[in-house]
Amino acid sequence: MAKTLFDKVWDSHVVRSVKDGPDVFFIDRHFIHEVTSPVAFLGLESRGNSVVYPERTFATADHNTPTINQHLPVADALSANQLDALERNSAKHGISHWGLGDKNNGIVHVVGPENGITLPGATIVCGDSHTSTHGAFGAIAFGIGTSEVEMVLSTQCIMQPKPKKMRINVNGKLGLGVTPKDVALYIISKQTTSGATGYFVEYAGDVFEDMTMEGRMTVCNLSIEMGARGGMIAPDAKTFEYIKGRSQTPKGADWDKAMKYWETLSTDEGAEFDVEFNYEASDIEPMITYGTNPGMGIGVTKSIPNAENVEGGVETYKKSLGYMSFNEGDSMIGKEIDFVFLGSCTNGRIEDFRAFCSIVEGRKKADNVTAWLVPGSHKVVDQINAEGLDKIITDAGFVLREPGCSACLAMNDDKIPSGKLSVSTSNRNFEGRQGPGSRTLLASPLVAAASAVQGVVTDPRTLLK
Amino acid sequence: MAYDKFNVLTSTAYPLPIENVDTDQIIPARFLKATKRVDFDKNFFRDWRYNQDGTPKADFPLNKEIYAGSKILVGGRNFGSGSSREHAAWSVYDFGLRCVISSAFADIFKGNCLNVGVLPVQVSPDFADTLFAAILADPKTEIKVDLPNQTVTLVATGESESFEINSYKKDNMLNGFDDIDYLKNIENEISAFAETRPF
Numbered sequence: 155m156a157k158t159l160f161d162k163v164w165d166s167h168v169v170r171s172v173k174d175g176p177d178v179f180f181i182d183r184h185f186i187h188e189v190t191s192p193v194a195f196l197g198l199e200s201r202g203n204s205v206v207y208p209e210r211t212f213a214t215a216d217h218n219t220p221t222i223n224q225h226l227p228v229a230d231a232l233s234a235n236q237l238d239a240l241e242r243n244s245a246k247h248g249i250s251h252w253g254l255g256d257k258n259n260g261i262v263h264v265v266g267p268e269n270g271i272t273l274p275g276a277t278i279v280c281g282d283s284h285t286s287t288h289g290a291f292g293a294i295a296f297g298i299g300t301s302e303v304e305m306v307l308s309t310q311c312i313m314q315p316k317p318k319k320m321r322i323n324v325n326g327k328l329g330l331g332v333t334p335k336d337v338a339l340y341i342i343s344k345q346t347t348s349g350a351t352g353y354f355v356e357y358a359g360d361v362f363e364d365m366t367m368e369g370r371m372t373v374c375n376l377s378i379e380m381g382a383r384g385g386m387i388a389p390d391a392k393t394f395e396y397i398k399g400r401s402q403t404p405k406g407a408d409w410d411k412a413m414k415y416w417e418t419l420s421t422d423e424g425a426e427f428d429v430e431f432n433y434e435a436s437d438i439e440p441m442i443t444y445g446t447n448p449g450m451g452i453g454v455t456k457s458i459p460n461a462e463n464v465e466g467g468v469e470t471y472k473k474s475l476g477y478m479s480f481n482e483g484d485s486m487i488g489k490e491i492d493f494v495f496l497g498s499c500t501n502g503r504i505e506d507f508r509a510f511c512s513i514v515e516g517r518k519k520a521d522n523v524t525a526w527l528v529p530g531s532h533k534v535v536d537q538i539n540a541e542g543l544d545k546i547i548t549d550a551g552f553v554l555r556e557p558g559c560s561a562c563l564a565m566n567d568d569k570i571p572s573g574k575l576s577v578s579t580s581n582r583n584f585e586g587r588q589g590p591g592s593r594t595l596l597a598s599p600l601v602a603a604a605s606a607v608q609g610v611v612t613d614p615r616t617l618l619k
Numbered sequence: 620m621a622y623d624k625f626n627v628l629t630s631t632a633y634p635l636p637i638e639n640v641d642t643d644q645i646i647p648a649r650f651l652k653a654t655k656r657v658d659f660d661k662n663f664f665r666d667w668r669y670n671q672d673g674t675p676k677a678d679f680p681l682n683k684e685i686y687a688g689s690k691i692l693v694g695g696r697n698f699g700s701g702s703s704r705e706h707a708a709w710s711v712y713d714f715g716l717r718c719v720i721s722s723a724f725a726d727i728f729k730g731n732c733l734n735v736g737v738l739p740v741q742v743s744p745d746f747a748d749t750l751f752a753a754i755l756a757d758p759k760t761e762i763k764v765d766l767p768n769q770t771v772t773l774v775a776t777g778e779s780e781s782f783e784i785n786s787y788k789k790d791n792m793l794n795g796f797d798d799i800d801y802l803k804n805i806e807n808e809i810s811a812f813a814e815t816r817p818f
Contacts, residue, residue, distance in 0.1 A: 174787060175785045180812055190705070192653075193655065193705075232652035283702050285703075297702075297703035299703055301731070301735065301798070304799060305802055308803065310809060311809055347697060348696070348697035348725070351697070351725060381726065383726050383727075411817065447641065469637075563702075565648045565649060585644060587643050587648075
């Protein structure tokens with residue numbers, strides 16, 4: 155029978171199916187970080203269990219870490235305590251740990267692929283909803299809760315009902331200034347923030363085939379923002395090229411054997427999806443959000459829709475615009491901004507810094523803008539320096555910070571002050587997400603860069619050659 | 620962590636007729652720094668319950684005396700979207716709630732609720748509207764959630780609807796079991812499976 159990519163990977167990881175219940179689902183790779191793992195370790199120990207396969211779990215500190223002066227002790231006592239707990243728990247149970255300052259440290263969804271831990275056909279979980287990022291490699295990857303973190307530590311399995319299947323096809327060629335982030339924000343604006351709830355998504359078509367691995371990661375990362383459990387893209391030559399030779403990828407005969415399997419990982423002709431959507435690349439322009447969920451996105455040149463033209467409740471919509479201090483019909487272009495945030499597991503990779511630099515090179519940061527540029531990992535920092543992007547950034551009046559999740563969720567000191575407006579390349583514009591009272595406009599690194607140098611929301615196409 | 624068994628629950632309910640309530644509202648990220656499960660009830664809906672100076676917002680339903688002590692929350696469509704933080708489900712439970720009713724839940728939040736002893740009850744949009752209208756008309760409106768029979772009923776009028784839950788999770792909730800009990804019990808089967816994995 156013809157199978158989808160998702161079926162092939164899912165079915166090969168089912169230990170058993172519980173009658174009228176979930177599947178017992180085997181996990182190949184498990185990432186942990188300081189915020190969602192401590193209580194799982196407490197649970198594990200209180201039950202007298204041990205970590206069954208410590209070599210399948212990988213710890214990195216990211217959510218709660220400072221992005222300046224990482225060589226100094228962490229000032230916030232609660233943050234320091236969580237970071238210590240991660241280090242202690244990892245050491246005690248024999249789990250690899252990349253703490254603050256480690257050359258492999260960075261945001262979990264950046265360092266996993268960088269180090270070849272993320273592989274096609276693998277099942278990957280982490281106590282973080284943006285684990286969907288790893289689907290870019292043809293893995294099944296999704297976020298889990300802390301109870302499930304404990305399950306994986308103590309049994310290497312979780313109990314999951316199999317999601318339904320959705321395929322999203324985007325064909326054609328993307329226009330000037332249109333990036334993977336815009337493709338994702340466009341899809342989410344069509345699906346709404348709950349349109350894919352209950353589904354696992356496969357992305358297919360020219361646009362994803364043409365995309366780099368970094369771009370595919372950005373798209374899969376944002377799958378959760380339309381409610382999907384995860385998203386995936388069939389591995390191809392680009393995928394294999396990206397992972398080959400990384401520190402943890404199979405080598406020699408193991409590589410050859412793995413390749414034989416990986417080459418089978420695509421959706422068979424005639425395989426069926428529960429639902430399928432088709433979009434055209436030429437309909438997508440640089441996007442920006444105007445509300446308090448990622449589904450509230452429009453082309454950057456468009457005006458904020460009227461309540462009656464929007465799906466869902468009018469009251470919820472008005473509450474959202476009220477929080478943002480925006481009005482129906484407002485144009486986004488020209489809105490004065492206070493902050494720009496470049497970074498996160500969505501857009502904190504080398505390609506995002508290249509895109510940002512392509513606009514700020516030879517220009518200057520606007521005086522009214524505070525900008526936080528936060529690379530996703532130390533490897534990204536090294537690459538920025540190797541390519542000379544650091545000089546472009548400095549010459550344009552920006553400062554590069556140290557890796558971490560930073561202002562994406564503002565657990566550390568990188569908080570956007572109340573009432574301030576930020577153009578952010580991260581993934582969520584929820585109320586207070588970037589700090590209590592903060593207001594977020596989600597956009598691509600190009601829109602962020604253009605807005606950073608102009609001081610107002612700007613269409614990057616006006617600055618691109 | 621162990622939770623109390625769930626069987627039949629009859630209670631008044633807090634109404635929260637806002638759509639797309641995300642887990643950053645249920646428990647903001649800055650309150651996720653604990654290494655133990657303590658105090659999550661205090662920061663449940665922190666920024667909707669309190670002003671930035673720490674004074675309570677009198678209008679917010681969770682602060683209204685008239686609903687105090689309710690064990691059910693009726694929320695708008697797409698409740699619990701966003702982050703996978705189980706802290707959101709803990710804060711629901713630790714606040715004293717055992718059931719959230721909505722016309723749609725985000726997947727991860729729903730799964731987390733089931734794992735910590737909070738019953739997510741998905742009803743039709745019409746029935747959700749009926750519940751909201753009844754509570755707003757009379758804050759003392761009681762709702763009966765019957766897990767064995769999988770029904771949710773407006774006590775005063777008898778209006779009722781059935782809800783879905785798979786029999787495995789239902790059995791867990793009725794008995795206070797969790798998935799780790801099940802998984803540890805089939806350890807040998809899992810280790811045999813692990814042997815077959817190529818990487």
